[in-house]
Amino acid sequence: MLFDDIDQDDELFDEFEVGLIDEEPTVPGMPDIPSPRGTENLIGHEFVEKKLLQMLDMGRFPHGLIFSGPSGMGKSVMAYRLTRFLFSEKDRAPDMFGTPEPATSLYVGQGHSIFGKVFGGGHPDLLTLGRPIDEGTGRIKASVPVEEIRKIAPFMRRTASVEGGWRIVIVDDADTMTRSSQNSLLKILEEPPEKALLILITHRAGALLPTVYSRCVHLPFQPLQDDDIAKVLEGRVNAADIPLVVAMAEGSLGRALEYGRAEHLEMMRDALAYFEDWPSFRWTDIQSFSEVFGNKGNDDAQRVFRETLLWVASSLIRGEAFEVPWLEAMNARLDVETKLAIYDQLSAHFDRCVYGNLDKRFMIMGAFMAFEV
Structure with missing residues (x-):
């Protein structure tokens, strides 16, 4: 399995409670959305x-x-x-x-x-x-x-x-x-x-x-209704992208507004498109993708990338496909144990990369490796 050779007992997080983390706004949004x-x-x-x-x-x-x-x-x-x-x-x-x-x-x-x-x-x-x-x-x-x-x-x-x-x-x-x-x-x-x-x-x-x-x-506070979020997105997000944004937001208007930003939508579409070839991946294209979004200064895009792939993994566990053909194929082929292993492996990989301050290009490449079966 991915990263089996990494010592599970290493103390990457000892300084986290009293250290510093990158800013992640509570309700990020578009320019026309007030604080x-x-x-x-x-x-x-x-x-x-x-x-x-x-x-x-x-x-x-x-x-x-x-x-x-x-x-x-x-x-x-x-x-x-x-x-x-x-x-x-x-x-x-x-x-x-x-x-x-x-x-x-x-x-x-x-x-x-x-x-x-x-x-x-x-x-x-x-x-x-x-x-x-x-x-x-x-x-x-x-x-x-x-x-x-x-x-x-x-x-x-x-x-x-x-x-x-x-x-x-x-x-x-x-x-x-x-x-x-x-x-x-x-x-x-x-x-x-x-x-x-x-x-x-x-x-x-x-x-x-x-x-x-x-x-x-x-x-x-309970998650908002999908219809309520979709209404807010109308006129701000391309109609074809609203179902994806609403599904990924999981009842959070703040997340929906962030995912609906043009630069994030482009990155999300590109990342999810690589799953169309699953169970194989176009590694040359993914490497080029990692070179673009894995550079320093792309903290927001990297965070949205992590949330995007974790959404894929959690959707598999819940057995949800949202009428997406490749997600339906993955759900049909993978058993529950494998789905849980993918999520755990992916989550641990992201934790190591973020809190261990590892190369974010490696973070992107390794994330797709977690879905190899």
């Missing part, structure tokens, strides 16, 4: 929004929220949507005409002054934290350091800029917090100030300490 801060409308997740409104109406809103789910699902969009709603609560306060009807949506439009303040990062009662950029290397750190988390307690104990107003902290990539970082949250979660809210955005809720998790309300 989560500036996204006015939310696609899907009606259940999450309804739950948040119910807790507000009941007067039992928590001081800690956990938004969990895969990247690109809309967790950050919901966090800023909720933030704008809470900051604009005076619009819904009782007045001389009585008490307004309970809100049925968290929507606050771009015309509202609060929208601009949140979008521009100028609202004094909002603190956003995440993995900082290392000034020496220009790369995003692998975790949210304790120094960042220690900013939360003094911020939340400050007096809000508006009388009786909220102070809100959003922590992105919260699942990368070290144990020290998470422990520093406990004091503020155990004795939270009035109208202070902590929103933890995480891909893996299980990475949070039980003591942190138990003091928050967990709201998992």
Whole structure:
């Protein structure tokens, strides 16, 4: 099998937790797609929004929220949507005409002054934290350091800029917090100030300490419907490519928007076309392909390449072919054990190449070798 000669016990990852990794945007997109801060409308997740409104109406809103789910699902969009709603609560306060009807949506439009303040990062009662950029290397750190988390307690104990107003902290990539970082949250979660809210955005809720998790309300985000994603892609992606992009996105609008970018689509099409000759491969063409996309500076393309081939391997395990002839042929010929072996082998190969900083041309060539049977 591929790479059997590599020692499985070598310690390639010892430095990973405290080291640096290349930046991978949470919701990469096209030039006309706003950032989560500036996204006015939310696609899907009606259940999450309804739950948040119910807790507000009941007067039992928590001081800690956990938004969990895969990247690109809309967790950050919901966090800023909720933030704008809470900051604009005076619009819904009782007045001389009585008490307004309970809100049925968290929507606050771009015309509202609060929208601009949140979008521009100028609202004094909002603190956003995440993995900082290392000034020496220009790369995003692998975790949210304790120094960042220690900013939360003094911020939340400050007096809000508006009388009786909220102070809100959003922590992105919260699942990368070290144990020290998470422990520093406990004091503020155990004795939270009035109208202070902590929103933890995480891909893996299980990475949070039980003591942190138990003091928050967990709201998992489910994959979006394929039809909803396809509608967003209309007019942005060639109609013939939408089924592939939607299938690979697996319910993530963020991933769909990234895969729909012209430069990524071209690379994905080329990579998948080599499977048309499976179980053999055109190695000369693949080597030329690796020379183009395996060079330094192609980090985004290399990441999308990895995700593309892992999608092929995972589709085999699930027995899905998406009406693609070569994928149907592979599914028909390979047994479950072989499919699992391909996925494990491919995943291990990518880990070694990425975290071992190996030649990315070798990464591309070796990835196709994993599918040889």
